[in-house]
Amino acid sequence: MVDWLNYHHLMYFWMVAKEGGITPAAELLHLSQPTLSTQIQKLEKSMGVKLFERKGRAMLLTDSGQMVFRYADEIFGLGNELADAIRGRPTENSIRLLVGVPDVLPKLVTYRILKPVLALDERVKLVCTEGKLKDLLADLAMHRLDVVLADSPLTPELNVRAFNHLLGQCDVTVFGTAAMAKKYAKGFPKSLDGAPMLLPTQNTTLRRSLEQWFDDQDIRPEVAHEFEDSAVLKVFGQAGEGMIFVPTAVANDVASHYSLKQVGRIPEIIERFYAISVERRLKHPAVVAISQSARDNLFTDGS
Incomplete structure (x- = not known):
């Protein structure tokens, strides 16, 4: 049971948790590693709980450590606000x-x-x-x-x-310019065979799902361009460079933001x-x- 909390020890713990280890925290605090380790041990002893557990060279917070860290974060955050208030600086109550x-x-x-x-x-x-x-x-x-x-x-x-x-989770909607929607909506999804498309890069979940769906539907798209940044992909779609695939949960937003029309919907692909x-x-x-x-x-x- 903690009778009196040593805030110096708490601050040392907080710094170690924030920096991810004794070594970087010791450098910032200008303390030796053994000294810092001893202070953490004293805090653990006073609280009667283990705050860290070692996994290889990493120091991971225990469940108790996570709780103490969140309180410490609030405590020292309020301390900074107090210092700002004393100096007449605006504070953010958030x-x-x-x-x-x-x-x-x-x-x-x-x-x-x-x-x-x-x-x-x-x-x-x-x-x-x-x-x-x-x-x-x-x-x-x-x-x-x-x-x-x-x-x-x-x-x-x-x-x-x-x-x-x-x-x-939601399924996926295909969008294109008004001209593309008029051309490819009829006969969807077979109409997509050979159609120009803008796809996310290979390292994405959606790309892997799309390739499986293309294969299942016997569709061979023309991959015009590939993008890692989804916002850039949509801008190219707006410019008519190819059709795009988006989570249906934001379909209305995509239609209004980028002036695109729905070509079709793919219930077989689920985005989570x-x-x-x-x-x-x-x-x-x-x-x-x-x-x-x-x-x-x-x-x-x-x-």
């Missing part, structure tokens, strides 16, 4: 949501998933980091992110201690979207809002 967004995730899907946090009673400051899924998951494991959005679940081979939370967190049960109020709204609104009927 909670932060640190989100990892894979570069292959459609931007409109990302926006629609995150939009509900903007309507919460408590102000939320979004901090979005874009990158490769593997790198984002590494940051999540080090508690540099609260949640990672993804279009595929976390798999055991990635060796990250985290949990998948399915936000929802996940929130990946280190928590088995979601606790961050903004992440809970994202999950609830996605299930209740965004992915209710896939349209």
Whole structure:
């Protein structure tokens, strides 16, 4: 039982958790590694719990460590606000949501998933980091992110201690310019054989699903261009360079933003979207809002 909390020890723990290990934290704090390790051990002894567990060279937070880290983050965040207030600087009475967004995730899907946090009673400051899924998951494991959005679940081979939370699923809609829709809607999907298409790159879940569907339908498309960035792909689609494939959950947004027309819908391809967190049960109020709204609104009927 903790009778009195040593905030110096708590700050040392917080720095180690943020930096992902004793070595980088010791450098920032200008302390020796043995000294820092001793302070962490004293905190663990005073609390009666283990805060870290070693896995190879990595130091991973235990369940208790995760809880203590979140409290420490709020404590030292308030400390910074107090310092700003004393100096007469404006402070932000808000909670932060640190989100990892894979570069292959459609931007409109990302926006629609995150939009509900903007309507919460408590102000939320979004901090979005874009990158490769593997790198984002590494940051999540080090508690540099609260949640990672993804279009595929976390798999055991990635060796990250985290949990998948399915936000929802929908099928896929094909879009093109008005001229393309007029030409290829009739006889869909066989009309797509030989048709110009703009496809996501090979490292995406959607591309793999599309190639399987093309094969099942005996369709040989003309792959005009390939894009990793979904927003750039849509701009080329708007310019008439080829047809595009988008999650039906954002079909209306795509139609209005890019002045495109629906060519057809592919119920055989199902796109799934996940929130990946280190928590088995979601606790961050903004992440809970994202999950609830996605299930209740965004992915209710896939349209």
